[in-house]
Amino acid sequence: MLHGSQRAVGIIALVFFWSGAASAPAASIASSTHFTVLAPNQRLADTVVQRAETLHLRIGAAWLGRTLPATRTTLPRATTTIYLEIDEERSFARTLVDAPEGGHLVWLVGSQEAITGHLLEHELAHVVLASRFGDSMPIWANEGIASRYDNQRRKIIRQQKLAGFVTMDSWPHLDRLLVGEIRQQWQYAAAVSLTDYLVERGGRTKFIQFVADSTDNIDTALAAHYGIRSLSQLQHQWQQAVREQVSGQQRPTVIATAREAAAPRYVR
Ligand SMILES: [Zn+2]
Incomplete structure (x- = not known):
């Protein structure tokens, strides 16, 4: 030694x-x-x-x-x-x-x-x-927690990515995000936002328990800890929460202008 x-x-x-x-x-x-x-x-x-x-x-x-x-x-x-x-x-x-x-x-x-x-x-x-x-921790949750300790510059970049999801009405697929690598800023933005959404909904202890159970069966873990039926329901609820968060930070005229220029939709 x-x-x-x-x-x-x-x-x-x-x-x-x-x-x-x-x-x-x-x-x-x-x-x-x-x-x-x-x-x-x-x-x-x-x-x-x-x-x-x-x-x-x-x-x-x-x-x-x-x-x-x-x-x-x-x-x-x-x-x-x-x-x-x-x-x-x-x-x-x-x-x-x-x-x-x-x-x-x-x-x-x-x-x-x-x-x-x-x-x-x-x-x-x-x-x-x-x-x-x-x-063995799922990467999205690992980065979702760790990135909360980032500096303000990174947080602003992630907020811009979330605003982009809303204005383009183009969203990361959670079924891919929750099992893959987190490398791009938009992936970090989604991982942190989803972490924030679930932590605000049930607290940190429940989130850690959910993450531990989610490696067996994500739908079962969602139902047991959050009363959410499936990953697709989580996708829907999370998108709605992001829309509300982003709209609360933008003036109505800015949102309207951005939606007029919206690109083709991928996931709603
Ligand atoms: Zn990290």
């Missing part, structure tokens, strides 16, 4: 193998109960390891009602590793669940503000959810 700097070297090798980068920068290390942080300088490592512990506690309490270990391994002293890289030009974040080293691996690249702020919060939500679901 690797400890201290030996373990750090192993993690760095893993990260750079993963990213395809040619060489590793010198790293400072900070450790806590649940996390090991590798950063370009000690101050940043210390800041992020404290912030990670705080977020782990807060997000766990908000969604799971408790704090679970930040790893699922039984290896002693295993932690989730957070690798930080400051880059004003790029913004990149990934969480590798159950990394070969024993814990999860979070990789953050961006401005100092981003990697200590919204990027860290988004990925920490994935770490918390992995402690409950491992890698």
Whole structure:
């Protein structure tokens, strides 16, 4: 078992193998109960390891009602590793669940503000959810929760996508969204909006239970937790909720103008 700097070297090798980068920068290390942080300088490592512990506690309490270990391994002293890289030009974040080293691996690249702020919060939500679901959580719900911690710029982009669904009367098919990858902004917009809709309807605890049950049979889980008969009924109700939300944010003349220019319909 690797400890201290030996373990750090192993993690760095893993990260750079993963990213395809040619060489590793010198790293400072900070450790806590649940996390090991590798950063370009000690101050940043210390800041992020404290912030990670705080977020782990807060997000766990908000969604799971408790704090679970930040790893699922039984290896002693295993932690989730957070690798930080400051880059004003790029913004990149990934969480590798159950990394070969024993814990999860979070990789953050961006401005100092981003990697200590919204990027860290988004990925920490994935770490918390992995402690409950491992890698089996449906991606739409995983991103639907984590994206709630995004910055305002991303939230505005998603709101614009929702407005586009309404004005074009063109909607993502939930039967595909709920089983596929979430990569495009419109997919994030739909996943977050659907998460918000169900959380507002029944609260966070019910949502987590629904997500856990939905992997067996989505229609049965919808009926049991929300009294919704089927996925097609959920599609209808969600679209109506988005229409009302968007119309509440737009002036009537803007909506009328946009509907005149509506494109062909796909799903209603
Ligand atoms: Zn994510």
